[in-house]
Amino acid sequence: MRIVVENVDKTFVDSKKREVTALTNINFSIEKEEFVVLVGPSGCGKSTLLNIVGGLMSPTSGTVYFEGTNGKKPSLGIVFQEIALFPWRSVYENVIFGLEEAGASKQEQQEKGKQYIEMVGLSGFENAYPKQLSGGMRQRAGIARALAIEPDLLLMDEPFSALDAQTRTIMQEELLTIWNRTKLSTLYVTHNIQEAVYLADRVIVLSRHPGQIKSIIQIDMPKIGRDQEQYRAQFEQYADQIWQLIRHDAQEASREG
């Protein structure tokens, strides 16, 4: 499956009835099994673009289409910064939610539920409720819920940004391990450059006012082990290249608060 974003523009009307161009002339694709990261300063339109790709919002003009679906409606797994788990459902019941909705058999629900709870490292917590979990564990449950439906495309909007730095590093590592097993086409939003270089096959750098693609950078390093000593110089080069591209916009964004 390939996802194509073609000539997408998005204009909002703000509370003072002024038009705000959030995105303009956005063109890119997500190839089968590709991990694409959208990076850019605050307000450049990352979340808007992710919502448009996920069909949660329509573009003002342009299209998003899926190739190679054999006429089937593509399925999407979505993980947001603040995972909205159902508080009245246990971890297991949250994880199988999408499978229930899709009408999967009880046996399939049990098998997939077990498989993805194990994959995110939550075995033993099946019967726990969201309020009993730490922030990192809630994100794990949310990821398992998104993965359990085995979606055609995984959309992640700053999934780890509310976590402390150590938990975040661990979750990034584990996400790569999971990705290596599932090979899901993924669109991942972050404003963190290190995270982008660590995870991406390709990084799409957005600029702001209006949000448009400034550059698309292929990360030519092995997917697993980029944090090893031998890649340190290359890693820093990519990070610096991206920082130079967004520096000016990021400074402006921080002045605007």
Ligand SMILES: Nc1ncnc2c1ncn2[C@@H]1O[C@H](COP(=O)(O)OP(=O)(O)OP(=O)(O)O)[C@@H](O)[C@H]1O
């Ligand atoms: N519903 C809305 N109505 C009006 N303007 C909006 C709306 N949603 C987003 N915008 C504007 O569109 C632009 C892009 O917003 P968006 O949230 O997509 O950016 P972002 O890159 O995800 O930002 P952040 O990193 O801060 O989350 C911003 O200027 C924002 O103010």
